[in-house]
Amino acid sequence: MTPVPIFSAAFLEPYLVDFRLKSVTAIDAKLKILRRWEGEVRSGKLGKLKEEEVKSRFISEIFGIVLGFNVHNPINWQVREEHKVMVDATKPDASLGYFSLTDGQIRNEVRVVVEVKGPTSNLDKKQSRTNMLVTPVEQAFQYASKSGGDCKWVVVSNLLKIRFYHYSGQHTYQEFSLEELTKEDKLKEFLFLFHKDRFTNSSTSPTDKLFMLSKTNKALPRLSGHILDEMYHSVIKFDGLGFVDPNYVCNLRPFNIQDNYVWHFVGGRMLTFNAEIGRFFSGIEYAHGKVAFSVRVQRELKKSKVVDAEGKTLHLIDFFNNCLVWAICIPKDVPSILERSKKSMGFSTRHFRHFNDSELLIFNTQSDSDEPCNCINCGYRSLDFKKLIKLSESSTDHLSLEPLEKGYLDYILSSDNFQRAYFTYKHAERESKGEEAGHAKYFLSKINQMHLYNLVESYSDENSEKNEILQDIKGIDLDHSIHNELDLYVSPELRRYLIEIKEHKLLQKISKKVDEILDKCTEGQINRDDLASLGEQYNYLYSHFHKNHLVYDAFTGYKNLVTKLTRALFIAHSWQKGGIKSISSFHLLEAVIYVQPSELKKILDLVGDIEMKAGEKENIIKKARYFLGSFYKNATFGAVKERLTEKQLLNWNFADKVTNIFSNLFHIFSQIELSEQQIRPLADDIKGFMVVEDFLAWFDLVPFAHFIERYGYILKEYELENMLKRCIYKDSYGTHKYHKLIAGICTAYKKFYPEVKIADHSLVHVGAANSMDNHGHCRIRHLIPLFSVLTEQLRMELLLYFEKSLEGDFDDEAFYALIDAGVITTEHKDYFQRWMEATERTKISGFMGFDEDDQEDFTDTVLINVIFRFYLYGIDMRRNEIKMLTRLSLFEIWILSPEDFDYALFNVRWLLVVDRPFILVKLTHIKSISSALKALLRSGFHRRLAKIYFEYFDQDEV
Numbered sequence: 001m002t003p004v005p006i007f008s009a010a011f012l013e014p015y016l017v018d019f020r021l022k023s024v025t026a027i028d029a030k031l032k033i034l035r036r037w038e039g040e041v042r043s044g045k046l047g048k049l050k051e052e053e054v055k056s057r058f059i060s061e062i063f064g065i066v067l068g069f070n071v072h073n074p075i076n077w078q079v080r081e082e083h084k085v086m087v088d089a090t091k092p093d094a095s096l097g098y099f100s101l102t103d104g105q106i107r108n109e110v111r112v113v114v115e116v117k118g119p120t121s122n123l124d125k126k127q128s129r130t131n132m133l134v135t136p137v138e139q140a141f142q143y144a145s146k147s148g149g150d151c152k153w154v155v156v157s158n159l160l161k162i163r164f165y166h167y168s169g170q171h172t173y174q175e176f177s178l179e180e181l182t183k184e185d186k187l188k189e190f191l192f193l194f195h196k197d198r199f200t201n202s203s204t205s206p207t208d209k210l211f212m213l214s215k216t217n218k219a220l221p222r223l224s225g226h227i228l229d230e231m232y233h234s235v236i237k238f239d240g241l242g243f244v245d246p247n248y249v250c251n252l253r254p255f256n257i258q259d260n261y262v263w264h265f266v267g268g269r270m271l272t273f274n275a276e277i278g279r280f281f282s283g284i285e286y287a288h289g290k291v292a293f294s295v296r297v298q299r300e301l302k303k304s305k306v307v308d309a310e311g312k313t314l315h316l317i318d319f320f321n322n323c324l325v326w327a328i329c330i331p332k333d334v335p336s337i338l339e340r341s342k343k344s345m346g347f348s349t350r351h352f353r354h355f356n357d358s359e360l361l362i363f364n365t366q367s368d369s370d371e372p373c374n375c376i377n378c379g380y381r382s383l384d385f386k387k388l389i390k391l392s393e394s395s396t397d398h399l400s401l402e403p404l405e406k407g408y409l410d411y412i413l414s415s416d417n418f419q420r421a422y423f424t425y426k427h428a429e430r431e432s433k434g435e436e437a438g439h440a441k442y443f444l445s446k447i448n449q450m451h452l453y454n455l456v457e458s459y460s461d462e463n464s465e466k467n468e469i470l471q472d473i474k475g476i477d478l479d480h481s482i483h484n485e486l487d488l489y490v491s492p493e494l495r496r497y498l499i500e501i502k503e504h505k506l507l508q509k510i511s512k513k514v515d516e517i518l519d520k521c522t523e524g525q526i527n528r529d530d531l532a533s534l535g536e537q538y539n540y541l542y543s544h545f546h547k548n549h550l551v552y553d554a555f556t557g558y559k560n561l562v563t564k565l566t567r568a569l570f571i572a573h574s575w576q577k578g579g580i581k582s583i584s585s586f587h588l589l590e591a592v593i594y595v596q597p598s599e600l601k602k603i604l605d606l607v608g609d610i611e612m613k614a615g616e617k618e619n620i621i622k623k624a625r626y627f628l629g630s631f632y633k634n635a636t637f638g639a640v641k642e643r644l645t646e647k648q649l650l651n652w653n654f655a656d657k658v659t660n661i662f663s664n665l666f667h668i669f670s671q672i673e674l675s676e677q678q679i680r681p682l683a684d685d686i687k688g689f690m691v692v693e694d695f696l697a698w699f700d701l702v703p704f705a706h707f708i709e710r711y712g713y714i715l716k717e718y719e720l721e722n723m724l725k726r727c728i729y730k731d732s733y734g735t736h737k738y739h740k741l742i743a744g745i746c747t748a749y750k751k752f753y754p755e756v757k758i759a760d761h762s763l764v765h766v767g768a769a770n771s772m773d774n775h776g777h778c779r780i781r782h783l784i785p786l787f788s789v790l791t792e793q794l795r796m797e798l799l800l801y802f803e804k805s806l807e808g809d810f811d812d813e814a815f816y817a818l819i820d821a822g823v824i825t826t827e828h829k830d831y832f833q834r835w836m837e838a839t840e841r842t843k844i845s846g847f848m849g850f851d852e853d854d855q856e857d858f859t860d861t862v863l864i865n866v867i868f869r870f871y872l873y874g875i876d877m878r879r880n881e882i883k884m885l886t887r888l889s890l891f892e893i894w895i896l897s898p899e900d901f902d903y904a905l906f907n908v909r910w911l912l913v914v915d916r917p918f919i920l921v922k923l924t925h926i927k928s929i930s931s932a933l934k935a936l937l938r939s940g941f942h943r944r945l946a947k948i949y950f951e952y953f954d955q956d957e958v
Contacts, residue, residue, distance in 0.1 A: 003172075003173060003175055004171065004172045004173075005172065005173070005174055005175070006164070006165075006166060006172045006173060006174050006211065006214065007174060007193065007210065007211075007214055008214075011214055012189060012192075015192065015210075016185075016188050016189065016192060018491070018492045018493070019188055019191075019192045021184060021187060021188060021191070024191055024195070025068075029065065030065060030066045030191075031182065031187075033061050033062075033065055033066060034066060034178075034181045034182050034187070035182055037061070037062075037178050037179075037181075038178065038179045038181070038182050041160060041178055041179040042179060046119055046159055046160070046178075047119045047120070047160075049118075049119070050118060051116065051117060051118035051121075051159075054159060055093060055116045056081060058116060058157075058159060059079065059081060059093065059094045059114065059116065060079075062162070063079055063094065063096065063114065064079055066181075066190075066191075067190075067191070067194055067195050067196055067199070068195050068196040068197060069096055069196045070196075074101070075100060075101050076098070076099070076100045076101075077099050077100075078096060078097065078098060078099065078196060078200075079094055079095070079096055079099075080094065080095045080099055080108070081093065081094045082094075083095045083108070083110075085143055085146035085147050087146040088146065090142075090143065090146070091143075092113040092114060092115050092140065092143040092147075093114055093115050093116045094113075094114040094116070095108070095110045095112070095113055095114070095147065096110070096111055096112035096113075096114060096155075096196075096199075096200060097109045097110040097111040097112065097150065097151075097200060098111070098200075108148075109148075109150055110147040110148055110150060110151045111150055111151060111152060111153065111199075111200040112151065112152075112153040112154070112155060112199070112200060113140055113143045113144045113147055113151060113153075113154055113155070114140075114155040114156075114157070115136055115139055115140035115143065115154075115155070115156050115157070116157050116158075116159065117136050117156075117157070117158045117159075118158065118159065119158055119159045119160050120158075121136060121158045122158075123135065123136045123137055123156055123157075123158055123161070123163065124137065127139070136156050136158070137154075137156050137163075137165070137170055138170070140154045140155070140156045140165075141154055141165070141167070141170060144167050150203075151167060152166065152167050152208065153165065153166060153167060153199070153200075153207075154166075154167055159178065160177065160178055160179075161175055161176065161177055161178065162175070162176045162178065163175045163176075164193070164194060166211055174189075174193060174194075176189075176190055193207050193210070194207065202484060204484070206487050209487060209489070213489075225304055226300065226301060226304035226306045227254060227274070227276040227277055227279070227280050228280060228301065228306055228309060228312055228313065228316075229304070229306055229312070230253070230254040230276075231254060231255075231277065231280075231316055232312040232315065232316055234252050234253060234254060234255070234493075235249075235252075235315075235316060235319045236315070237490070237491040237493055237494045238319070238440065238493075238494060238497070239440065240404075240432075240438060240439065240440030240441040240444065241440045241444075241497075241548055242322055242543075242546075242547030242548050242549065243322055243323060243324075243543040243544055243547035243548050244319075244322075244323050244497060245323070245497075245500075245506050245540070245544070246265040246270060246323045246324050246325050247263070247265050248497060248500070249265070249270065249323055249325065250262060250264040250265045250270045250271070250272070251264075252493055254272075254274050254276070254277065255270065255272045255274065255277070256272070256273075257272075257273055257274050258273065258349065258350065260350055261350070262349075262350045262351075263350060263351050263352060263353075264350075264352050265325070265352065266352045266353060267532055267536065268324055268325065268326040268327060268366075269325075269326070269327045269328075269329050269352070269362070270320075270325045270327070270328055270329065271329045271330075271331075271352045271355065271360075272328065272329070272330055273330070273331065273334055273349065274330075275330065275334060277328065277330060278328075278330030278361055278363075280297065281328055281330075281363035282361065282363070283296050283297035284297060284313065286313075286317060286364070286365065287368060288368060288369070289314070289367070289368075289369050290314075291310055291313045291314055291317070293309065293310075317365050317367070318367075320365045321365065321366065321367045322543075322547060323543075324539055324540075324543060325365060326364070326365060326366035327362050327363060327364050327365060327366065328362075328363045328365055329352075329355075329360045329361065329362050329363075330360065330361045330363075331355065331359055331360060331361075332359060332360065332361055333359075337349060337355075337359070375405075376388075376401070376405050376408055376409050376412070376549070377546045377547070379391070380412050380593075381586075381589050381593070381623070382623055382626050383589075383623045383624070383626045383627035383630075383661065384623075384626035384627070384629075384630060385413075385626075385627065385630040385645060385648070385658065386626075386629065386630035386631075386642055386644060386645060387626075387630075388409065388412070388413060389413060389630075389644045389645060389648050390644060391409065392409050392410060392413055392415060393644065403424065403425075403427060403428030403431055403432070403441070403445070404425075404428055404441055404444055404445065404448075404549045405549060406424045406428075407421050407424035407425040407428055407445070407448060407549070408421075408549040408551075410424050411448075411452070411551050411554075413648060413651070413654055414455075414459065414648075414651040414652070414653035414654040414657070415648070415651060415654075416460075416651070417456070417459040417460040417461070417651050417652065417653070418452055418455040418456045418459055418460065418653070419456060419460055419465070419466070419469060421448075421452060421551070422449060422452050422456060422469050422473070425445045425448045425449045425452070426445075426449065426472075428441065428444075428445040429442060429445040429446060429449070432445060433485075439486050439489055439490045439494065440490075440494065440498070442481075442485075442486070443478075443481060443482070443486065443498050443501075444548065444549065444550065446476055446478060446481050447478060447501065447502060447550070447551075448549070448550065448551040449472075449473050449476060450473060450476050450478065451550075451551040451552060451555075452473065452551055453470060453473045453474070454555075455551075455554060455653070456469055456470060456473075457470060459651070459652050459653050478502050482495060482498055482499060482502070486498070501548070501550070506540065506544050507541075507544070507557075507561075510537050510540050510541050510544075510561065511561055513533065513537055514534075514537055514561060514564050514565055514568065515564070517530050517533060517534050517537070517568050518564050518567060518568045518571075521567075521568045521571040521572055522571070526568075526572060531572055531580060534565065534568055534569060534572065537565060538565055538569075538587065538590070541558075541561065541562070541565070542590070545558070553594065554653065558594070559594045559595065559596070562590055562591065562594040562595060563594070563595045563596070563599050563603075565590075566587070566590070566591040566595055566600070566603055567603050569583065569587055570583075570603050570604070570606060570607045570610075571606065571607075573607055573610070573611070574606060574607040574608070581611060582611045582612050582613050582616070583610050583611065583612055583616070584612075584616055585612070585616040585617075585619040585620040585623075588610075588612075588616075588620055588668055589620065589623065591603075591664065591668075592661055592664040592665055592668060593657075593660075593661060593664075595664065596660065597660055597663040597664050597667060597699070597700070597703070600664050600667050600668075601667055601703070604667060604668075604671050607671075608671065609671050609672065609673055610668070610671050610672050612672060614678070617672060617674060617678055618678060620665075620668070621674075621678060621679065621681065621682055624665050624669070624682060624685070625681065625682060625685045627658075627661060627662070627665065628682075628685035628686065628688070628689040629685050629688070629689075630642060630645050631645050631646075631689055631692055631693070632688040632689055632691065632692040634688065638691060639687070639688035639689075639691040639692055640692065641692045642692075649695055655695060658695075659695065659696055659697065659700045660700075662696060662700055662704070663699070663700045663702075663703050663704075664703075666703040666704040666706070666707040667703040667706075669707050669711070670703055670706040670707045670710055674711065676713070676714070679711050679714055680714050682714065683714040683715055683719075686714075686715070687715070687719060687723075690723055690726065691726070696737070697737065698735075698736050698737045698738070698739065698740060701737065701738065701740060701741045702740045702741075704741065704744070705740045705741045705743065705744025705745075706744065707744075708720075708741070708744045708745055708747075708748045709744045709747045709748050709751070712744075712745070712747075712748025712749070712751065712752055713748075713752040715748075717749065717752075717753040717756050720745055720748060720749050720753070721749070721758055721760070723745055724742065724745045724746070724749070724758075724763065724786075725760065725762070725763060727741050727742050727745070728742065728763055728766060728767045728770070728783075728786075729766055729770070731767070731770045731771070731782075732770050733770065733771055733772055733773050733779070734773075736782065738782075739782035742782055742783070742785060742786065743782070743785040746785035746786055746788060746789050747785065749789045750788050750789055757789060757790060757791045757792075758789050758790050758791065758794070759790075759791045759793075759794065760794075761794065761797070763786065763790075763794075764783075764786075764790070764794050764797050764798045764801070765797075767780065767783050767786065768780055768783070768798075768801040771783070777805070777808060778801060778804060778805045779805060779811070779814075780801055780802065780805050781805075781811070781813065781814045781817050783798065783801075784802075784814075784817050784818060784821045784823060785821070786798065787799075787821060787823050788821070788822075799823065799824075802814075802818060802823065802824075803829070806831065806834075809838075810831075810834045810835065810837070810838040812835060812838055812839070812866075815831060815835060816869065819873065826873055826875060832879075832881055833881045835866075835881075836881045836882060836884050836885065837884065839862060839863065839866050839885065840884055840885055840886065842862050843860060843862040843863045843885075844859045844860045844862070845859035845860070845887075845889075846858060846859060846860060846861075846862070846863045846864060846888075846889060846892055847863075847864060847889050847891045847892060847913060848889075850909060854909075856912065856913050863885070863888075863892060864892075864913070867892070867895055867896065868916065868919070870882075870896075871916070871918055871919045871922060872918055877896050877897060878897075882896065890905055890907075891907070891910050891913065894906065894910060895910070895913075895914055895919075898923055898926060898929075899926065903928035903929075903932065906928065906929070906932055908929075908932045908933055908936045908945065909945070911929070911933070911945065911948055912944055912945070915944065915948060920948065920951075920952045921952065923952070924952050924953055929953065930949075930953040930954055933945060933948070933949045933953055933954075934949065934953075934954065937949060
């Protein structure tokens with residue numbers, strides 16, 4: 001009877017395709033042993049030897065060396081010969097498993113029993129021994145039943161053949177002939193199934209799982225042999241992932257038919273040397289989401305019995321688009337290129353950059369669909385948070401999302417301070433576990449739960465549910481999930497890629513490349529290829545995390561990387577020649593969402609106005625409208641709060657996110673040249689938002705104030721006045737949330753409506769009242785900008801409040817601000833004398849000289865700042881009030897009276913302290929200073945003093 005194998009050749013084929021003997025440790029040593037045994041079989045020697053002569057060597061070499069079971073370790077080993085079973089004194093020839101020496105006792109965990117007979121024994125024939133009237137197979141199974149519950153496999157051999165049985169039955173087995181084990185296909189099967197790393201490495205080993213799969217017929221699919229099926233089955237393994245690194249894809253078979261790693265992806269194009277792929281793509285047409293096959297391709301597909309060829313081709317093209325592959329390239333003349341690679345120094349078929357377009361057949365795979373995308377990522381980047389929250393809260397709409405999308409939406413919105421995202425991912429984990437096409441989704445749900453740990457810990461309130469969530473997340477073992485739970489259920493290619501996701505391999509590559517490009521940008525050495533790579537890295541980063549719905553963009557590492565990319569992008573944009581001509585709304589939005597406002601301001605300060613195409617400007621304005629419109633709705637009597645968004649703001653991370661977005665949007669708008677037609681639509685949304693806003697901080701409003709200064713004309717004068725009134729009414733003593741915005745609105749009002757003056761008395765009186773402490777003392781410096789937009793009568797009323805605020809303790813900063821704004825002069829009332837009294841009272845030692853680094857050393861800067869003001873305001877320093885300043889250093893005596901100073905005591909380096917144009921121009925006529933400077937520079941060069949000399953004191957050569 002023909003034996004029935006446990007694992008048929010057809011079942012094993014897809015698993016063995018990627019199993020390579022050269023990856024097996026010490027494969028040469030194993031082959032050497034097997035060839036020696038093969039020689040003994042072929043020579044007839046083995047057939048003449050008795051069982052006792054060869055059995056121990058057979059077990060030691062075949063199971064110990066070839067299959068890798070540890071024989072010689074003194075403490076922990078994996079093979080025991082002649083080991084008694086648990087029930088009686090009978091002994092199989094060997095047991096495989098885990099054996100250890102603890103406290104002088106051997107601990108036995110038997111996974112496999114091995115029975116070895118002589119080469120003349122028939123393994124299926126009953127033995128003639130009096131006490132053993134059973135076949136060798138039956139004998140081995142008896143041992144297995146007495147070896148404990150961990151024993152799942154039985155091995156029977158007559159030296160010439162080795163059989164592996166599952167303990168559940170004797171009717172099927174995997175058989176290997178000793179003399180055939182030197183053949184590659186048989187040795188691959190032998191080691192793939194029964195090497196100790198796969199056979200007994202865990203309670204449910206890979207071989208155990210294969211056995212279960214073989215019973216349920218859940219084997220990997222077989223291929224038709226047509227290149228379409230090869231490509232389709234190569235990419236279908238990654239179902240559940242929205243993006244796979246195209247540099248990984250181009251190394252998959254059948255795209256890479258070389259034996260080495262290749263760099264065949266550049267700028268949206270993927271190179272392949274597989275002529276069959278070129279032949280296939282040359283016979284199809286793809287347009288408007290549909291594919292048409294040529295007669296030749298139709299004939300070939302029919303002959304190969306390819307099922308659903310159109311569906312598979314469209315799936316393949318969708319996969320390529322998701323992975324940023326927009327064209328497939330095949331060399332026109334592969335033989336000549338291979339010949340060239342042998343003869344040309346520096347030329348390699350492994351690198352795409354060595355090929356010219358003229359040498360390639362290029363097949364477009366880029367989607368031409370103009371359908372709007374409704375995915376979560378695009379919804380997020382629309383900044384329409386009202387719509388996103390409605391989608392999250394609506395049970396019907398929420399159910400229409402894939403589980404990973406649901407979780408990602410909850411994560412984006414920080415719902416229930418990330419706890420809801422955790423429960424959604426937990427549900428996704430349960431739903432995808434064991435699902436035939438859900439392996440990648442299962443992994444993503446697990447890794448996302450892990451990434452939520454710090455977010456839940458940081459943002460959730462303390463309660464028992466939070467602690468249970470954190471404990472559950474701590475128990476996740478991704479390595480166990482990849483190597484044990486998924487293991488044989490996924491292809492090696494998918495498993496390797498999941499490991500890369502877990503280890504952040506792509507993120508590390510992007511980060512390294514971005515650092516290189518940023519260094520080049522800073523040094524002015526960037527070239528066209530670097531600019532292209534910059535955009536490519538942006539696409540990788542976005543696609544990897546967002547298309548795969550990976551929880552990660554809330555973390556500092558991600559935000560810092562986007563910040564680096566943004567900095568490099570804007571530095572390149574700032575160049576006059578060869579830089580990036582215009583910035584896309586996509587790149588701006590990534591900066592708006594992820595870069596800290598303070599960092600974005602620093603970056604924008606480097607570049608001045610941002611150049612953008614008209615359509616890109618309109619796009620980002622539209623998104624800003626969605627954003628502002630998410631927080632209010634229009635009612636009968638004006639704008640009221642949007643309750644959904646108001647509730648969502650209770651989630652701290654969400655509130656932090658939207659405040660940063662608000663701030664960054666207006667940082668951006670303040671540095672884009674926008675026409676009135678482009679910017680005007682934003683006016684209504686600004687008005688509605690500012691009516692309901694109560695969650696921004698003062699620093700969030702600063703860029704908005706700058707925007708109003710530049711584009712305040714989009715609001716009518718009464719609308720600016722209403723906004724000003726709202727800021728003043730909401731203000732209170734001890735806070736300064738609206739102070740910068742009040743100044744910005746007043747600047748805009750004066751700039752765009754110079755002929756109109758505000759006559760609303762409440763602005764002055766409410767503003768003053770809201771600025772008073774419990775003792776009636778007011779601090780109204782923030783109302784100084786208001787002075788310039790009021791009617792004359794209201795100015796006088798406001799001036800009274802200013803004068804009242806300067807009573808008691810003299811506020812020198814308010815005094816300066818009033819002078820700078822033109823509200824008063826230094827001669828107003830007795831303020832100059834009070835200023836000097838306050839200065840004498842608060843100053844300490846002032847200027848102390850220079851430290852060891854040649855930097856000015858001050859105990860305090862009270863007096864030097866007052867002196868600067870003297871020069872700035874053009875004050876006569878011979879005034880009697882100034883004489884009340886005492887305890888002056890030589891430096892202070894000099895700068896307060898430079899014309900009367902004894903220059904024998906002069907220190908030229910004092911000029912460094914007063915290196916201000918408005919001071920130095922008033923000293924240029926003093927010859928003693930010029931002479932001292934010239935003398936010092938003759939004795940030794942000093943960069944800053946030389947600059948002062950040539951700019952202010954003398955143009956002659958030193």
